[in-house]
Amino acid sequence: MELDARARPPGIVEIVQPQLFADQDSSAPLYARRVGDAWLVVQARPGFAPNPSPDVRIRVLDSLHIARLDLGHK
Amino acid sequence: MIEDARGRHDRERRRILTALVLVVAIAAAVAFALSDSGAATRYGVPAPGRVTGSLRSLGSADYQYWVTPTLNPGEVSLDISAQDAHSTGSCVGGCANYVGMGVPISEIKGDGGEGPRGPIVRAPLPHGADPNYVLLFPANVAAVRIGDLGTVGAEATPGLPVGDKVVAFRAPQNTTNGELASAPAQTLTTLDSRGHAIATLAPMTVPTTRAWVLRQRALYQREQRLITTHGGRCGVTSQLAGLADEAPLSVTSITALAPTAPGLFLSCMEDKYAYQGSKFNVAILLNAHHPGAPPPGLWSSTPVPGPPA
Numbered sequence: 001m002e003l004d005a006r007a008r009p010p011g012i013v014e015i016v017q018p019q020l021f022a023d024q025d026s027s028a029p030l031y032a033r034r035v036g037d038a039w040l041v042v043q044a045r046p047g048f049a050p051n052p053s054p055d056v057r058i059r060v061l062d063s064l065h066i067a068r069l070d071l072g073h074k
Numbered sequence: 075m076i077e078d079a080r081g082r083h084d085r086e087r088r089r090i091l092t093a094l095v096l097v098v099a100i101a102a103a104v105a106f107a108l109s110d111s112g113a114a115t116r117y118g119v120p121a122p123g124r125v126t127g128s129l130r131s132l133g134s135a136d137y138q139y140w141v142t143p144t145l146n147p148g149e150v151s152l153d154i155s156a157q158d159a160h161s162t163g164s165c166v167g168g169c170a171n172y173v174g175m176g177v178p179i180s181e182i183k184g185d186g187g188e189g190p191r192g193p194i195v196r197a198p199l200p201h202g203a204d205p206n207y208v209l210l211f212p213a214n215v216a217a218v219r220i221g222d223l224g225t226v227g228a229e230a231t232p233g234l235p236v237g238d239k240v241v242a243f244r245a246p247q248n249t250t251n252g253e254l255a256s257a258p259a260q261t262l263t264t265l266d267s268r269g270h271a272i273a274t275l276a277p278m279t280v281p282t283t284r285a286w287v288l289r290q291r292a293l294y295q296r297e298q299r300l301i302t303t304h305g306g307r308c309g310v311t312s313q314l315a316g317l318a319d320e321a322p323l324s325v326t327s328i329t330a331l332a333p334t335a336p337g338l339f340l341s342c343m344e345d346k347y348a349y350q351g352s353k354f355n356v357a358i359l360l361n362a363h364h365p366g367a368p369p370p371g372l373w374s375s376t377p378v379p380g381p382p383a
Contacts, residue, residue: 008378008379008380009380010380011377011380012377012378012380013372013375013376013377013378014375014376014378015142015372015373015374015375016374016376017140017155018138018139018140018233030142031378032359032372032375034369037360037361037366037367037368037369038342038358038359038360038369039339039358039359039369039372040310040356040357040358041145041355041356041357041358041359042354042355042356043142043145043354043355043357044352044353044354044355045346045353045354045355046164046166050350050351050352051352052349052350052352052354056349056350056352057354058378059314060312060314060317060347060349060354060356063312063313063314063317064310064311064312064356065310065311065312066308066309066310066358067309067310067311068305068306068307068308068309069307069308069342069358070307070308070328071307071328071365071366072307072327072328
């Protein structure tokens with residue numbers, strides 16, 4: 001199931017990889033979104049098939065929540 | 075009367091002598107500053123992307139790269155992938171440093187190997203070796219002298235941490251085959267915009283002394299103690315059906331980067347997830363110098379189209 005582009009959650013940025021490694025492009029792109037004072041980042045692991053579509057990567061990122069961020073100095 | 079006149083004459087002579095000495099001293103100081111033997115030696119600074127001497131230019135169309143923050147927990151470094159007509163390479167897991175005054179050079183691609191102070195540039199190279207070098211320098215570097223082979227103008231290009239520049243060039247090659255390791259290692263001199271040397275980096279090979287090996291092992295063991303698969307300082311959750319956390323990894327403590335050390339992002343966790351047969355790395359990046367403060371923007375990122383926030 002692919003998401004409609006208009007249904008993509010706001011606030012997500014992507015870093016698009018140039019056309020490196022035409023035969024193994026599974027590492028591009030990298031998606032991130034700001035959560036408080038941190039960036040939450042999702043990257044497909046290179047070399048593992050199937051290569052997920054951008055919408056699948058965005059779906060994974062959008063589903064994630066920071067459960068623990070203990071800076072340890074407060 | 076005569077004594078007064080003599081006194082006036084002596085004072086006048088002393089004033090003239092003092093003025094003459096001052097003029098000579100200033101002229102000598104100016105001459106020293108302008109001479110090549112002085113501390114303020116000035117070199118020519120080519121325009122960004124241009125080269126001099128026996129080096130050849132390498133345009134941005136001749137190579138591609140992808141530079142992102144590393145996701146490895148506890149690390150403040152970069153992952154780099156690069157390719158050109160000669161070779162492709164990818165280094166993931168914190169392979170290069172953010173460049174700054176203390177770490178003035180990092181490598182995107184090059185065949186010269188790695189020394190304790192950074193990449194080694196070898197030239198002339200034997201026939202068959204990849205002659206293309208792409209190096210990363212901080213914003214205050216306007217050009218880099220490659221030994222006596224020539225100088226390369228540093229160029230700001232997209233896709234790098236803000237302010238960083240690339241120095242890209244093609245090294246001269248011999249017509250004969252030979253060992254790459256025996257090609258001469260060149261001294262690199264970084265220059266500011268006026269052509270003054272900022273730093274000189276003499277090539278150093280990795281020492282193989284027992285003390286060095288023990289130190290590296292201790293550093294590695296210390297790094298291993300700072301990460302854990304059980305809990306740690308950072309963690310994420312998800313309610314997405316079918317998403318499975320296969321390998322959580324987080325830091326046991328979050329330590330701010332020293333103010334003088336270069337770096338933008340500190341990763342505090344990297345979990346490996348599986349979803350619909352695909353594998354993902356999930357990470358949390360913090361402000362490296364001030365964890366808990368707003369992090370810098372991610373360079374080269376663009377908003378994904380979606381409904382208004």
